[in-house]
Amino acid sequence: MIRHPTLEVLIADHHRGITLSLRCRKQALGQLRPTGSEGLRATASEFSAFVTRNLFGHFRAEEEILFPLVTKSNPEHTTLIQSLVTDHEKIRRGIERLASDRNLGKLLFDLADLLEQHIRREERELFPLVIGCLAGKQGEKVKEKIAQLAGLK
Numbered sequence: 001m002i003r004h005p006t007l008e009v010l011i012a013d014h015h016r017g018i019t020l021s022l023r024c025r026k027q028a029l030g031q032l033r034p035t036g037s038e039g040l041r042a043t044a045s046e047f048s049a050f051v052t053r054n055l056f057g058h059f060r061a062e063e064e065i066l067f068p069l070v071t072k073s074n075p076e077h078t079t080l081i082q083s084l085v086t087d088h089e090k091i092r093r094g095i096e097r098l099a100s101d102r103n104l105g106k107l108l109f110d111l112a113d114l115l116e117q118h119i120r121r122e123e124r125e126l127f128p129l130v131i132g133c134l135a136g137k138q139g140e141k142v143k144e145k146i147a148q149l150a151g152l153k
Contacts, residue, residue, distance in 0.1 A: 006139040014119045024112035028105045044098045059088045061149035073133045087118040
């Protein structure tokens with residue numbers, strides 16, 4: 001896993017996101033108590049709250065700071081960036097759908113799986129590119145902008 005001080009806020013969100021994604025998938029498979037609709041609703045609510053509180057600002061920071069930084073320095077990676085933006089949109093739409101009880105187990109499982117795969121792709125592919133773009137004091141400036149957009153300042 002990539003560790004860089006500029007990305008520490010995003011990395012912390014990623015760690016919590018992966019942990020929650022695992023719990024959501026287990027809940028959707030009936031492996032956690034309470035099982036059934038009660039457990040699904042509670043876990044879906046927790047997932048929705050986490051994404052809304054933590055990841056909407058996180059996504060904005062990536063879309064407004066990191067993605068343009070990488071695209072400008074590495075235009076050959078626009079497909080990666082487009083794919084990550086598409087994932088963000090799928091997660092946003094999925095959160096809206098979690099409020100309904102229709103097929104909640106499958107929706108929760110699929111959203112949690114998407115979030116984990118998305119996080120792993122960012123850690124393996126995006127973050128090394130971002131780190132390669134940072135020079136000198138630029139890292140501190142990027143870190144401050146991320147904190148502002150992620151709602152930490």
